Amino acid sequence: MPFQLPAEFLNQPTPFYYYDLDLLDQTLSALTAAAKPGNFRVHYALKANSNLLVLERIRRAGLGADCVSGGEVARALEAGFGADDVVFAGVGKSDAEINLALAADIFCFNAESVPELRVLDELARAQGRRARVALRINPNVDAYTHPHITTGLDANKFGISLPDLAGVLEQLEQLPNVELLGLHAHIGSQITELSVFAALSRKLNDLQTWLEDRGYHLPHLNVGGGLGISYEQPDAYPIPDFATYFGLFEQHLQRRPGQQVHVELGRSVVAQCGTLLSRVLYVKESQHTRFAILDAGMTELLRPALYGSHHHIQNLSSQRPGLAYDVVGPICESTDTFGRARLLPETRRHDLLAIRSVGAYGEVMSSSYNLREKAAAVYGSK
Ligand SMILES: Cc1ncc(COP(=O)(O)O)c(C=O)c1O
Numbered sequence: 212m213p214f215q216l217p218a219e220f221l222n223q224p225t226p227f228y229y230y231d232l233d234l235l236d237q238t239l240s241a242l243t244a245a246a247k248p249g250n251f252r253v254h255y256a257l258k259a260n261s262n263l264l265v266l267e268r269i270r271r272a273g274l275g276a277d278c279v280s281g282g283e284v285a286r287a288l289e290a291g292f293g294a295d296d297v298v299f300a301g302v303g304k305s306d307a308e309i310n311l312a313l314a315a316d317i318f319c320f321n322a323e324s325v326p327e328l329r330v331l332d333e334l335a336r337a338q339g340r341r342a343r344v345a346l347r348i349n350p351n352v353d354a355y356t357h358p359h360i361t362t363g364l365d366a367n368k369f370g371i372s373l374p375d376l377a378g379v380l381e382q383l384e385q386l387p388n389v390e391l392l393g394l395h396a397h398i399g400s401q402i403t404e405l406s407v408f409a410a411l412s413r414k415l416n417d418l419q420t421w422l423e424d425r426g427y428h429l430p431h432l433n434v435g436g437g438l439g440i441s442y443e444q445p446d447a448y449p450i451p452d453f454a455t456y457f458g459l460f461e462q463h464l465q466r467r468p469g470q471q472v473h474v475e476l477g478r479s480v481v482a483q484c485g486t487l488l489s490r491v492l493y494v495k496e497s498q499h500t501r502f503a504i505l506d507a508g509m510t511e512l513l514r515p516a517l518y519g520s521h522h523h524i525q526n527l528s529s530q531r532p533g534l535a536y537d538v539v540g541p542i543c544e545s546t547d548t549f550g551r552a553r554l555l556p557e558t559r560r561h562d563l564l565a566i567r568s569v570g571a572y573g574e575v576m577s578s579s580y581n582l583r584e585k586a587a588a589v590y591g592s593k
């Protein structure tokens with residue numbers, strides 16, 4: 212079914228974000244069925260979308276929270292996630308953020324370097340606590356995704372590279388206020404070549420054997436997130452292929468007896484339930500190009516400007532014959548473009564356009580550049 216905006220929102224001032232909470236619930240049901248409760252512990256990555264109404268649905272579905280800042284840890288707790296369901300990742304955690312998470316007694320820090328482990332040890336001692344950690348390793352596995360959102364290659368800033376791991380474990384022995392719970396890896400986002408998760412599993416299997424040879428038996432293994440969605444055909448594929456994703460880990464990851472496997476999915480949970488609604492301000496015909504100039508821009512949705520990413524665009528007001536448009540925003544930047552030569556029904560001033568698949572990394576990445584006001588969010592549910 213192509214996207215339809217519920218009638219109650221037709222007069223809502225644009226631009227605004229619309230979230231289909233029913234689709235979110237259906238996505239969560241598919242996810243939890245595929246994760247077979249007990250087989251995987253799923254932490255939702257708040258960085259994708261941290262709206263409280265969205266978070267509450269996710270929490271009710273039984274997911275934990277994966278946070279990447281003190282603000283996200285605080286938001287997760289506010290949304291009712293239990294501290295023992297919160298993990299805190301990030302290559303540059305500040306002392307204040309670590310202190311907040313320690314005081315809340317969160318489940319685990321995904322730690323990425325020896326300097327960070329030392330600070331965790333020191334701050335935990337000062338609070339009279341122990342910091343539980345998983346070591347984020349950089350497995351050097353290519354995720355075959357956009358280079359800007361690949362995180363698990365040697366060239367990326369994330370994680371501990373494998374040749375350094377022995378040294379890190381040695382240092383860890385000197386840190387009495389840090390407790391090693393497990394390993395963590397995240398190789399990238401918007402992954403559609405799913406065989407990379409089999410490659411990641413094989414790397415982790417080898418690593419576990421290497422660790423066991425040195426006497427380490429770790430109760431937790433976190434394989435990160437990254438499952439991609441269909442930006443091209445959101446109506447044909449509204450719910451990502453969770454069954455294949457979890458199936459690959461079931462098949463290839465050698466889980467040790469009693470070991471808990473964690474995943475941190477963001478985009479695949481929320482992307483398809485969000486739509487950005489915008490009205491056409493002007494249609495401008497230049498020598499070579501026909502522009503549809505919208506009242507939404509890169510301030511509301513940065514992904515096309517940042518990564519050249521594709522979002523499906525629909526004109527909800529017009530059934531007229533099609534024409535090609537460059538769909539652009541009002542911001543004073545040439546990259547403020549949502550799509551080039553897009554075929555749309557003939558488009559006129561005040562037509563309502565829907566930019567699809569923006570529930571993840573949409574509203575959270577908005578800015579006030581050009582002193583723009585933040586777009587509203589509205590929620591639909593039958
Ligand atoms: C460490 C970490 N975990 C989880 C995620 C969530 O990834 P995704 O939204 O692709 O599922 C990200 C983002 O790429 C990340 O950097």
Ligand SMILES: N[C@@H](CCCC[NH3+])C(=O)O
Binds near residue numbers: 360401571572
């Ligand atoms: N913000 C990115 C993904 C980065 C994920 C976080 N490591 C996107 O819009 O696709």
